[in-house]
Each structure stands twice: as structure tokens, then as C-alpha cells.
Amino acid sequence: MSMTKQAILGEAWVSLGANKMRSFLTMLGIIIGVASVVLMLSIGQGVQNKIQDSINSMGSNLFIVLSGSASTGGIRMGSGSSPTLKTSDAQEIAALNGVVAAAPALPGNAQVVFNASNWATQITGITPDYLKVREWHLLSGANINDADVRGATRVAVLGTTTVENLFPSPDEAIGSIIRIKNIPFEVIGILESKGQSLEGRDQDDAIFIPLTTAQRKLFGNQFPDSVRQIMVKAESEKVMDKLENDMRDALRAAHHLAERSEDDFNIRNLTAVAESAQTTGEAMSLLLGSIASISLLVGGIGIMNIMLVSVTERTREIGIRKAIGAHESDILLQFLLEAVMISLTGGIVGMLLGCAGSFIATWTLKVQTDVSLVSIILSFVVAAAVGIFFGYYPARKAARLKPIDALRYQ
Amino acid sequence: MQQSPSPLVVVNHLYKQYESDAGVVTPVLKDVNLTIHEGEFVAIMGPSGSGKSTFMNVLGCLDVQTDGDYILSGQDVRRLNNEQAAELRNRVLGFVFQGFNLLPRRTAVHNVAMPLICAGKEKVEWEPRAIELLKKVGLSERLHSMPNELSGGQQQRVAIARAMANYPHVVLADEPTGNLDSTTSNDIMNLFRELNEKEGITIIVVTHEPDIAAYAKRLIKFRDGVLVYDGTVNDAGINA
Numbered sequence: 001m002s003m004t005k006q007a008i009l010g011e012a013w014v015s016l017g018a019n020k021m022r023s024f025l026t027m028l029g030i031i032i033g034v035a036s037v038v039l040m041l042s043i044g045q046g047v048q049n050k051i052q053d054s055i056n057s058m059g060s061n062l063f064i065v066l067s068g069s070a071s072t073g074g075i076r077m078g079s080g081s082s083p084t085l086k087t088s089d090a091q092e093i094a095a096l097n098g099v100v101a102a103a104p105a106l107p108g109n110a111q112v113v114f115n116a117s118n119w120a121t122q123i124t125g126i127t128p129d130y131l132k133v134r135e136w137h138l139l140s141g142a143n144i145n146d147a148d149v150r151g152a153t154r155v156a157v158l159g160t161t162t163v164e165n166l167f168p169s170p171d172e173a174i175g176s177i178i179r180i181k182n183i184p185f186e187v188i189g190i191l192e193s194k195g196q197s198l199e200g201r202d203q204d205d206a207i208f209i210p211l212t213t214a215q216r217k218l219f220g221n222q223f224p225d226s227v228r229q230i231m232v233k234a235e236s237e238k239v240m241d242k243l244e245n246d247m248r249d250a251l252r253a254a255h256h257l258a259e260r261s262e263d264d265f266n267i268r269n270l271t272a273v274a275e276s277a278q279t280t281g282e283a284m285s286l287l288l289g290s291i292a293s294i295s296l297l298v299g300g301i302g303i304m305n306i307m308l309v310s311v312t313e314r315t316r317e318i319g320i321r322k323a324i325g326a327h328e329s330d331i332l333l334q335f336l337l338e339a340v341m342i343s344l345t346g347g348i349v350g351m352l353l354g355c356a357g358s359f360i361a362t363w364t365l366k367v368q369t370d371v372s373l374v375s376i377i378l379s380f381v382v383a384a385a386v387g388i389f390f391g392y393y394p395a396r397k398a399a400r401l402k403p404i405d406a407l408r409y410q
Numbered sequence: 411m412q413q414s415p416s417p418l419v420v421v422n423h424l425y426k427q428y429e430s431d432a433g434v435v436t437p438v439l440k441d442v443n444l445t446i447h448e449g450e451f452v453a454i455m456g457p458s459g460s461g462k463s464t465f466m467n468v469l470g471c472l473d474v475q476t477d478g479d480y481i482l483s484g485q486d487v488r489r490l491n492n493e494q495a496a497e498l499r500n501r502v503l504g505f506v507f508q509g510f511n512l513l514p515r516r517t518a519v520h521n522v523a524m525p526l527i528c529a530g531k532e533k534v535e536w537e538p539r540a541i542e543l544l545k546k547v548g549l550s551e552r553l554h555s556m557p558n559e560l561s562g563g564q565q566q567r568v569a570i571a572r573a574m575a576n577y578p579h580v581v582l583a584d585e586p587t588g589n590l591d592s593t594t595s596n597d598i599m600n601l602f603r604e605l606n607e608k609e610g611i612t613i614i615v616v617t618h619e620p621d622i623a624a625y626a627k628r629l630i631k632f633r634d635g636v637l638v639y640d641g642t643v644n645d646a647g648i649n650a
């Protein structure tokens with residue numbers, strides 16, 4: 001017959017209480033370890049969430065085809081520098097298998113004026129497909145439609161940042177007339193907020209106008225049909241590799257490029273870019289987590305150290321209890337329990353501190369940190385495991401002491 | 411002298427030697443033969459270093475002999491595993507040490523109850539028993555005192571109460587009065603005598619002092635690890 005669970009718990013409690021300062025300092029190692037694990041995981045998760053949000057804001061299964069790299073007389077210009085893509089190229093691509101939509105766009109920068117306020121922003125000429133491909137919805141008002149593109153009307157759809165910077169109150173925006181390069185445009189719609197792009201640009205700092213209006217009236221040049229980019233949405237991720245080749249072939253044919261000349265356009269697979277950004281985020285989380293784990297490991301070694309000291313100090317006491325008839329298993333359990341009580345209490349306090357720390361980090365680091373349930377459960381389990389792992393050796397040492405050796409110990 | 415016939419302790423050709431880490435062998439007990447029956451009161455005497463404590467440790471299952479047999483309460487002690495030896499110490503044996511050896515930071519009641527707690531008894535069982543024993547040894551006023559709040563004599567009473575807690579068959583006491591003055595020593599020895607006479611508990615006491623040994627009925631003497639005398643206290647010429 002061995003001791004009751006309450007009795008073992010009571011013995012462990014008496015022993016921990018006998019050395020409160022030491023128990024607390026040992027606990028501190030675990031507190032710091034668990035708190036930093038929780039904090040670092042929450043920051044890592046926050047960064048990953050941010051990346052994921054940017055990816056989601058982009059739309060899925062996307063290509064962006066950029067005009068550029070036309071070699072004129074041996075001089076290569078930068079990507080997108082000379083418009084080599086045309087509206088008709090978008091139609092070519094749209095006809096390919098596996099394409100949901102191909103939306104041409106002509107972006108440029110300009111100063112925008114409304115009454116006394118003015119704001120420099122990106123103006124993009126688009127077709128109605130563009131916002132669909134980007135999965136970008138209206139907050140209020142109307143979208144640019146086919147008639148607008150056909151008639152090159154002077155209407156504009158605004159991002160929220162632009163609205164905030166031009167209008168004293170957003171309610172005024174729709175129906176107002178703004179001036180872009182001194183040309184009046186009627187504001188017909190406001191877009192939902194998209195937040196930051198992967199490169200960290202504010203996507204809401206934008207104005208969209210009909211493509212034809214941009215081509216003919218705003219960014220007019222010697223090539224009236226030119227566009228700078230075509231956003232292409234594929235049916236699924238599976239078709240993307242094949243589609244990339246098909247697009248290249250179709251564009252090269254349309255541009256009458258000789259067999260050995262280079263592409264005068266650039267195809268970027270945005271899904272692949274997103275995946276690599278995600279991998280970077282995960283690697284960062286892992287790095288933060290492993291650094292924090294080291295402090296937890298150090299805390300665990302602290303427990304082992306103190307438990308070994310405690311076993312040595314209490315050798316005589318263990319001897320007395322063995323003489324009285326205590327079982328090895330009871331003594332083992334008691335010392336193990338002491339280690340686990342330290343590590344688990346440290347785990348709980350550390351977790352609370354970690355949550356508080358991540359709350360503070362949200363303010364100071366401007367990253368919306370995310371304490372996941374998984375990291376809370378994980379820190380509990382790990383704290384308990386640390387206690388058992390590092391407590392086991394000292395506990396076994398105590399349990400295996402020979403009664404006569406323990407009693408004789410000075 | 412009335413003795414129950416069942417032998418409690420049987421020791422046959424018992425040897426004990428210590429071997430140091432350097433391999434030096436020190437023989438201590440040499441060919442000890444002894445039988446002790448239930449209800450006896452035995453005193454063990456002998457010069458310092460003659461092996462009394464070594465013998466008591468073997469009797470108490472705290473240490474194991476090098477050779478020979480030791481049968482306690484019908485069980486061959488050498489064949490027991492650690493858990494069985496712990497059970498035996500808990501249920502058959504009670505210990506009283508020269509240095510009291512109470513557990514620090516626990517009240518007198520808690521200390522006395524320790525053998526019962528180790529045996530898995532609940533508080534409702536051990537608390538009344540511990541209080542009853544502390545009353546019996548005259549400490550009803552100090553139930554909740556910590557060991558460091560008690561005098562040596564009081565601590566030894568607590569230790570005796572603890573040795574009695576789980577109704578042992580035999581109480582082993584190695585110089586229980588070694589740290590006490592003569593008045594207190596006599597009180598302690600009267601307590602042992604009472605336990606022996608009223609409750610029939612076998613008592614084995616190691617002592618250097620003839621007047622302490624005089625409380626016993628049987629006397630055993632060691633010299634250089636050899637049992638040199640085994641007889642009544644009176645025959646040895648010791649008077650209380």
C-alpha cells in the first residue's frame with residue numbers, strides 16, 4: 001500500500017513552501033521560457049497572417065503580364081518601360097484554354113484635385129474584368145461598365161485611402177467631380193479596403209478609370225491601344241504551368257517575334273510569389289520559436305539543477321522516510337510532482353505574461369500579433385514535459401537512495 | 411518470565427563487512443547467532459566500534475548482511491525486493507534513533523502519523539491514532555508543535571510515538587537516550603518498559619550505560635563484532 005495522492009501532493013507542497021525564494025527563482029526560468037515562446041509564436045503568427053491577408057487581397061491563381069524589355073536597336077529598356085502590350089493581346093489570352101478572364105490595365109501617376117485638397121496617387125485605366133479578377137468589391141456606388149469603356153467616359157472608382165485624402169467626409173465622394181490632370185471625372189464608386197500588398201504598398205491609395213479614357217485622354221502617347229499590364233486569372237492552380245507556356249506562345253506569335261529574339265513581355269506567376277512569401281514567413285516563425293525554445297530549455301536545466309540540490313539537501317529526510325516504510329515509487333512521485341508543480345505554475349504565469357507581451361507588441365511593433373490556442377496548449381504541454389523530463393533524473397536519484405546511506409548522510 | 415514461543419528474529423551465522431571504494435574490506439560482524447522471541451526486552455552493549463549499530467541496521471532491514479541468514483517474522487529478509495522491505499519496515503518494525511530524526515517542518519501529529527501516511531491511510535484514520543499516541547507519551551499539550559520547538563526529550567517521545575504508530579512487532583532503538591540527561595533517560599526507558607509490559611511489543615535497545623540496560627530483561631554483548639555474552643541482565647550483574 002502506498003501513499004494517497006493527497007498525501008504525496010501535501011509532501012511536495014511542504015517542500016516547495018520550505019524554500020519559497022528558490023522555488024520562485026526556478027519557476028522564473030520557466031516563466032521566461034514559456035512567455036518568450038508564446039510571444040514569439042504570436043509575433044510569427046501575426047506576420048504570417050499579414051502575408052496571408054496580402055495574398056488573399058491579390059486574388060487567387062493570378063498571372064500578371066507586364067509589357068517591356070523590347071529591344072529596340074540593341075538597347076534593352078526596363079520591364080514595362082515601353083508599352084509593348086496591346087488591348088488585343090488581352091483578347092488573345094482570354095481565348096486560351098484555362099483562362100477565366102484577362103484584364104488589361106494602364107497605370108500611371110497623377111495629381112488629383114478636389115476643391116481645395118489635392119493628392120498624388122496611382123490612376124489605373126481598366127476594363128470591368130479587372131476588379132473581378134482582383135476579387136475587389138465595391139463599398140458603395142457603381143462599377144466601371146462596358147459602356148464606359150466603349151464610350152471612354154470620364155468616371156472614376158476610388159480606393160478608400162484616396163477618398164480619405166480628398167474628401168472631408170466619405171459621404172460626399174460619390175457624385176462629386178474630381179480633376180485628374182485638370183480633366184474632370186465623376187466619382188461613381190468607392191472600393192472596399194484591401195490593405196497592404198506583399199511589397200507593402202497601400203493598395204487603397206488608387207483611382208480606377210475606364211481603360212480607353214486612360215489611353216486616349218490621360219496617358220495619351222503615340223500608341224493609343226497600348227496597355228502596361230494584363231491581369232490573368234486561371235481556372236485553377238493546376239493549369240497555371242501549362243497556361244504560362246501557352247500565353248508566351250500566343251503573345252510571341254501576336255508580336256511576330258523571331259525564333260531567337262527575347263520576349264518583349266514578362267509573365268509573373270503571382271501565386272508562386274505568394275508561396276515564396278509564405279515560406280519566408282514560416283521560416284521566420286520557426287526561427288523566433290526556436291530561439292524562444294532555447295530559453296525554455298535553459299529553464300528546464302534550472303529545474304534539474306535545483307532538484308538535484310534539493311535531493312542532496314534532503315537526503316537525511318529521505319532516509320528517515322524510507323526507514324519508516326515509504327515506497328520508492330512514492331518518493332519518486334513526490335519529487336517529480338515538485339518539478340512539475342514548478343514548471344506548470346511557471347508555464348501558466350509565463351503564458352499569461354506572453355499574452356500580455358504580445359498585446360504590447362501589437363502596439364509597439366505594429367503587427368497584429370495572434371496568440372493561437374495551439375500555442376497556449378503547446379506551452380502547457382511543453383512546460384509539463386520539461387518538468388517531467390528534467391525532474392525525472394533527480395527524482396529517481398532520491399527514490400533509489402539506500403536507506404542506510406541516506407540515514408548516515410551528514 | 412513469560413515468552414511467546416514464536417521466534418520473531420532469527421539470525422544464523424551472520425557476517426557483515428564493509429568494502430570501501432578503494433576495495434579495502436573491513437569485517438565488522440562475525441558469525442553472529444541469535445534468536446529473539448515476541449515480547450522480549452533486549453539490551454545490546456559493547457565497546458564503541460564493536461558493531462552494535464551495524465547489527466541494528468541489519469535487524470532493521472536498512473542494510474543487508476554480507477553472509478548468513480536473517481529471518482524476521484518468518485521472512486528471509488535477503489529475498490525481499492525494495493518494496494517488500496519497505497512494507498516490512500512499515501508494518502513490523504519501529505525505529506528510534508539517537509538523533510531523534512523527526513521530519514522538519516511537520517507538526518508532532520504529522521510526524522507520528524508518517525508511518526500511517528506512508529501506508530496509504532486517510533487523515534480520518536491517522537489523526538486520531540497520532541493524537542492518542544502523543545497523549546500516551548505525555549505530549550498532549552504539544553500536538554501541533556514543530557520539531558524545532560521541542561526539547562530533546564520531547565522530540566524522543568514524538569519519535570517513540572512514531573515508532574508505535576503502525577502497531578509494530580518490534581521497536582529498534584539505537585542509543586535512544588544518548589543525547590538526553592539521566593532523568594529524561596529514565597522517563598524514556600520507563601516508556602519502553604510500559605510498551606513492552608502492557609502491549610507486549612518486543613524492544614531491542616542499544617546502550618552504553620548499565621543503568622539503561624537494566625530496564626531490559628535480556629542482555630547481549632558485542633566485542634569486535636563477535637557476540638560474547640547472551641544472558642539475563644541480572645546474571646550480568648547489572649542493577650537498575
Ligand SMILES: Nc1ncnc2c1ncn2[C@@H]1O[C@H](COP(=O)(O)OP(=O)(O)OP(=O)(O)O)[C@@H](O)[C@H]1O
Nearest residue numbers: 428429436438456457458459460461462463464465
Ligand atoms: N559505512 C561504513 N563503512 C566502513 N566501515 C564502517 C561503516 N560503518 C561502520 N563501519 C565500521 O564498523 C565498525 C562498527 O561500527 P558500528 O557503528 O557498528 O559500531 P558501534 O558498536 O555502533 O559503535 P558506537 O558505540 O560508537 O556507536 C567500526 O569499526 C566502523 O568503523
Ligand SMILES: [Mg+2]
Nearest residue numbers: 462463464584
Ligand atoms: Mg553505534
